[in-house]
Amino acid sequence: MSNDTPVGFPTRRDFVRTAIASAGLLAAGGVRVLGAPRPPPPGTRNPLNIPPIVSPSNFDLSAAPATVPLGGGKYSSALAYNTLFPGPTFLASTGNTASVTLTNGLSEGTTVHWHGMVVPRAADGHPQDLVAPGGNYLYQFPIIQRACLNWYHPHPHMMTGEQVNLGLAGAFIVRDTEEAGLGLPSGAYEVPLIIRDANFDKSGNLIYNPKTTGFVGQYSLVNGTLDAKLDVDTALYRFRVLNGSNARIFRLALSNGAPFHLIGNDGGLLASSVSVSPIELSPAERLDLLVDFRGLPVGTKVRDEQDQRPAVRHQPHRLPGSDTSNRTLALHNQRERPAPRPRPRRLLPGPVAERRPGNRLPVGAGVEGHRSPPGF
Ligand SMILES: [Cu+2]
Numbered sequence: 001m002s003n004d005t006p007v008g009f010p011t012r013r014d015f016v017r018t019a020i021a022s023a024g025l026l027a028a029g030g031v032r033v034l035g036a037p038r039p040p041p042p043g044t045r046n047p048l049n050i051p052p053i054v055s056p057s058n059f060d061l062s063a064a065p066a067t068v069p070l071g072g073g074k075y076s077s078a079l080a081y082n083t084l085f086p087g088p089t090f091l092a093s094t095g096n097t098a099s100v101t102l103t104n105g106l107s108e109g110t111t112v113h114w115h116g117m118v119v120p121r122a123a124d125g126h127p128q129d130l131v132a133p134g135g136n137y138l139y140q141f142p143i144i145q146r147a148c149l150n151w152y153h154p155h156p157h158m159m160t161g162e163q164v165n166l167g168l169a170g171a172f173i174v175r176d177t178e179e180a181g182l183g184l185p186s187g188a189y190e191v192p193l194i195i196r197d198a199n200f201d202k203s204g205n206l207i208y209n210p211k212t213t214g215f216v217g218q219y220s221l222v223n224g225t226l227d228a229k230l231d232v233d234t235a236l237y238r239f240r241v242l243n244g245s246n247a248r249i250f251r252l253a254l255s256n257g258a259p260f261h262l263i264g265n266d267g268g269l270l271a272s273s274v275s276v277s278p279i280e281l282s283p284a285e286r287l288d289l290l291v292d293f294r295g296l297p298v299g300t301k302v303r304d305e306q307d308q309r310p311a312v313r314h315q316p317h318r319l320p321g322s323d324t325s326n327r328t329l330a331l332h333n334q335r336e337r338p339a340p341r342p343r344p345r346r347l348l349p350g351p352v353a354e355r356r357p358g359n360r361l362p363v364g365a366g367v368e369g370h371r372s373p374p375g376f
């Protein structure tokens with residue numbers, strides 16, 4: 001599919017959309033699951049799923065098979081946390097305590113690993129702490145780290161890739177006073193984007209069919225939505241982006257050439273914002289991006305292009321036959337509204353996070369996201 005494929009949405013308010021590739025799949029019983037082998041016509045975009053936000057304080061989390069909506073009346077079997085795909089977004093602040101009880105409704109063992117979180121060993125969901133089918137496990141830990149987008153997913157031995165790929169993943173947002181003082185976009189102006197690839201069987205159900213180099217899917221999902229869209233206002237937006245793929249690197253850019261304003265990564269807020277385009281995102285990595293629609297006339301269409309680069313973790317390289325020009329997201333500025341709050345004084349450009357003695361900026365949480373402090 002060409003990056004230049006015209007995308008007109010004359011009757012639609014606008015959005016973030018995912019252009020999904022080409023092949024058509026049919027569900028059992030004749031229910032159409034995926035689109036025909038052409039760009040979907042105008043008006044068929046699916047509203048971007050935004051997972052519900054929950055507190056991790058005394059929360060019951062189930063992992064079990066479920067049937068989940070992909071948008072547009074299409075459904076897939078999946079493995080899901082609390083029947084949601086992705087799972088609910090945990091939101092907590094530094095100083096809170098997480099108490100999450102997992103109930104394993106799968107037919108195999110699982111754990112919950114808190115990727116990027118600083119947790120005690122017993123709460124980290126290590127493979128040796130496997131929770132048997134039908135079993136429960138209480139993950140309890142104080143939140144002792146900076147504001148950051150983290151995520152949670154299974155980590156059982158030899159089954160992690162499949163369980164994550166089939167749907168078990170969700171976001172975990174940590175807030176702190178440092179972040180609160182910046183006046184960043186919030187509420188509807190702070191949007192999680194969990195981007196991943198996917199493959200489907202002939203019935204339209206998610207399948208995990210990895211090669212020796214990892215799993216590479218033909219389709220893109222954003223927050224579990226195929227061909228997603230999101231209305232945006234003439235405002236500053238904060239996109240919390242996670243690459244939830246197994247082996248695919250995403251390369252993101254705005255089609256009008258405007259840069260992203262990168263304000264954070266796996267380690268939380270950066271010391272200063274950085275204007276960058278394109279930007280690459282490897283599996284499990286996170287980006288904290290500001291996109292400014294305030295200077296664009298209403299009706300301006302800005303696509304978020306993607307260049308999907310399959311890669312082997314630790315050894316990024318392109319694979320033969322890979323799709324390297326697949327459009328993923330499109331942003332269409334449609335609604336004239338004032339920004340929710342004044343332009344953050346210290347952003348665009350300028351310092352983001354305070355540099356304080358002893359407050360080193362951790363860049364990356366480690367490849368596997370384990371950051372348990374010594375003796376913890
Ligand atoms: Cu992880």
